[in-house]
Amino acid sequence: MNKGNKPLWITGESCCGKTRYLAQSIYQWMQIYPLPHKPLILVINHQARENLLREILKLNAQGYLGKIRTPLGLIMEDVNLFYPLICEKLDIKVKIPIRLRPETEQELATQLWQKDITSELISIFGNEYTCVRRILDLTQLAGAAGIPFEKIPDSLQNSDFFQTIGNKSITNLLGELIQKWRNWCLEKGFLNYGLIYELYALYLLPSGEYEQYLLNQYKGLFIDDIDDFPSIITQLCQRFIDNNITSVFTYNETGKVRLGLNADPEYIKEKILPLCNHQVLENKDNQYLKNNLEKPMLKLINGDFEDIETLANISSIITESRAELLSQTCNCILKSIQENKIKPQDIAIIAPGLDEIARYTFQDIFTNQNGVAIQFLKEKRPLVSSAIIRSILSILTLVYSHQGRLVRKDLLPEMLVILSKEKIDLVRANLLVDSCYVPDVNNPSLLDYTNFSRWDRLSYQSRESYQEILALIENIKAEISEGNNHLIAIIDKIIQLFFPNLNELQYNQITNLKEFIETAQHFWEIQYKLGNLTINEIVSQFLTLIRKGTITANPLLEYNQNNSDDSEDNFSSLEGGLLISTIYQYRSHRCRHRWQFWMDTGSRFWSQGLGLFAYEAFLQPIEKNAQTMPRESEDILIRRIVKDLLARAEEKIFLCHSDLSVTGNEQIGKLSPLLAFTS
Known part of the structure; x- marks a missing residue:
């Protein structure tokens, strides 16, 4: 890797070797720039950090001794470091900032807005708690997009939300509440995620002092899975690129896990890719399920049933009631374990959501009755x-x-x-x-x-x-x-x-x-x-x-917790337990297993994302004259989920379906056509 070379953009799908390629780039950079020089390395969560460190360790026995940060970790650290400078630009008194936890933020905002929230506003969101939570989420979405809080009403007026209510006074009231909250937090020295993002994007990133700090501090930039990053990261990348500093980015076409949760993959791609050399990584030959089943599965999902044979290595468990499904799924897994076909740690149960009945059933049948250890991935219980x-x-x-x-x-x-x-x-x-x-x-x-x-x-x-x-x-x-x-x-x-x-x-x-x-x-x-x-x-x-x-808090094992860096826990490499996870957490933690059980395959929730309220209003437009980006369709989302999960399954997938949901309703979702072509 030569000094001052053109930035590199690496595109590929899940599990095709992007992280390994990035590790090689970091290793080559380390040969050119020995200590005390250091690069800025960013990953989306703790699991991604572990994966990258593992790849670096394969190349260099000493590993990498520097920090590998998450985007939020870097932003919080630098906002705290430069807070006096930010206060000077805001013309406010400098106070030692305190980061608000979400539950404290919720309580304080509720108290502050007690007399301002109208019954009409509450009726739109259902109740006061949800109303306050949605308004606070708007600040996070706006901050991560680099949109000033005072412009939030303008953004909302271009969203599906405003088209539904058709009342400009509501969006204006939301703007007033948000401005009141922002001013109160700055006065008290409190910072929530939304305000941290806004201060970083609007006051720190444009600062010449901060740019000089970055150039003095880091001699390279390496970002893994930039498709999960907020759009304000583009300004940071451009600082390095404009100063001819080595920069390498990986982009997962079937990732975009955090779209709707403040990530803006299309905008980042639109802004950064044209500035880079582009390399596309092909899928690995050993990805049997992905290479052989992706096309026929996607054809079925699209309603094309011509020339489709039984899907190899795809089995189904179909029952009438949900209770029968849970029982038969557990029995199928237990039988395979007892026959030594597979170990518990090589199995993952993946569901769009885990209700209390499913959680209790799995705990009772697997652990209490049969002594099989289970792990609920990143599960939060009161x-x-x-x-x-x-x-x-x-x-x-x-x-x-x-x-x-x-x-x-x-x-x-x-x-x-x-x-x-x-x-x-x-x-x-x-x-x-x-x-x-x-x-x-x-x-x-x-x-x-x-x-x-x-x-x-x-x-x-x-x-x-x-x-x-x-x-x-x-x-x-x-x-x-x-x-x-x-x-x-x-x-x-x-x-x-x-x-x-x-x-x-x-x-x-x-x-x-x-x-x-x-x-x-x-x-x-x-x-x-x-x-x-x-x-x-x-x-x-x-x-x-x-x-x-x-x-x-997590009710079961919690590993490698680092709250200050907004990290997430490492479960995919753990041994000794059968993994039970939601779709989002499984994909977010970059897990891989020999066998996957897709619970509630016929549920419509498989194709419904986890996007925050009105998130599409804060996606930066990539087309000329467009005011906002449209919300991603369910068809696009389910295709990406299927492609991603296929890449993370090594041997076999079980489609688990009950005709009736836990509420007694018939289940017909985007994945339902697959059930007729399984063994």
Whole structure:
């Protein structure tokens, strides 16, 4: 790779070797530019980072010692670094910025807009929660597209949304709410994702100081899967290209996983590809399923049934009801595992969405009944669904003053069972709560077990455990009364007293505790900065927030978490568990498996994307005189999904279909024609 050569744009489909080619380019660059020179390497998530590092390691035993960032990670890092410069351009007072987590952002925006959101606006979105969430999503879409917040109403007027409601006053109101939120955040020093994107695109990227920083800091630019990046990345790429700095990009024609979630692949391609040398990578010969089945499958999806034979290596599981489908799918997989045809870690169940019935069925049949480990990929469950977290919340209502209205009496028996390590069974716990709990608005409490008239029915172990729990609760209350009432310190105290040996907990319980503590720290930090609530009010709001179920954590194993870099977890290389995933997460994490089971094949949700509300209004137009890009059709999306998944299946695909959905409706979707041509 010669210094100052023309940028290179590498196009290919999934799993054709683009990342390996990029790794080779980085390795060649490293031979020309030894340390301390370093390139800027960008990938879309943590899994992509792992894949790239693995390829570099094959070429260089020392690997790559520098940082590989996600686009959001780079943007957040540089906005924080140059925040004084940004404040100077905005002519506002410099404050240490705090990034808002989505759930905190939701709460603060709801409070700020409480008097401004009209009933008409709420009726459009269904309820207040969804209304606030959709408006905040608009800021992220606009920021990622480099569109000033004040221009959001103009963008919306060119969208399908505005054509539907036909009311300009609604879009103007949305613009006013967004501007109010933006100004309030800047005044307080709060940054959400949308504002971070906007500050980067409109104030930092055009800055000469920042351009000089980039040129001094990095001597090369390498981006993998640029089709998943936001459109503002084009300005960054052009900075490097204009200064004749080595630049290499890979583009996945069947990727575009994040289209509708702030990615703008067509605009990036339109702007950057003409500036580059173009190389197209062909599909690998060993991609049997993709090379042999892609054309006939796509013909069937398009309704062309001529000259189509039975699809080799494609089997089907067809039932009338969804319950039968789940059962037969599990039995098929278990039989194959027991006959040593395949290992659990070589199987993936892929579905457009996972409802509670499917989740419970898989957990029960695979793990509880047959001991087969399963992994739900990047699944988020509410923290309040964890019994340990509910127990800690119950303790907080008992130790802090004025929390009586938030005590859930029905959850106190569960608290006793959890805190006693099940030395108190649920029946005796209910008897104790019925007789010993004293409700009080200011100071609810649990009395001594002797207040239970038939305490002789309690075992010695139960009595001792109950008394020990009461003593520890009184210990915490005494500490609070002495002034040591910091929420984080009290939560830490509760964990130390009741869960002293974390090694005894399951990994998902530890993950929930970790997320709970991080949420409490963030919530406390925000409320401390606002400074308008007492400690008891902060505790009340925190309890309410957690119980709403908006805070989530992975209920099973979580690997390589790096929240500061907006990374995602690595599951495709894990061993020991059958993978269960949504279509989006499977594609986003670049997974590959020998066998794939496509659940609910006949569902119409297979061809429906996950795009944010009105996302098409913020896609940059690539045709002259066009105001916006049209929303991608279902036909185009399903073709891309099928091509992508075929590339990620090595041996066999099972189409799993039930005539009736979980709600009892008939299922006829874009993939339904495939079912008639399977073995």
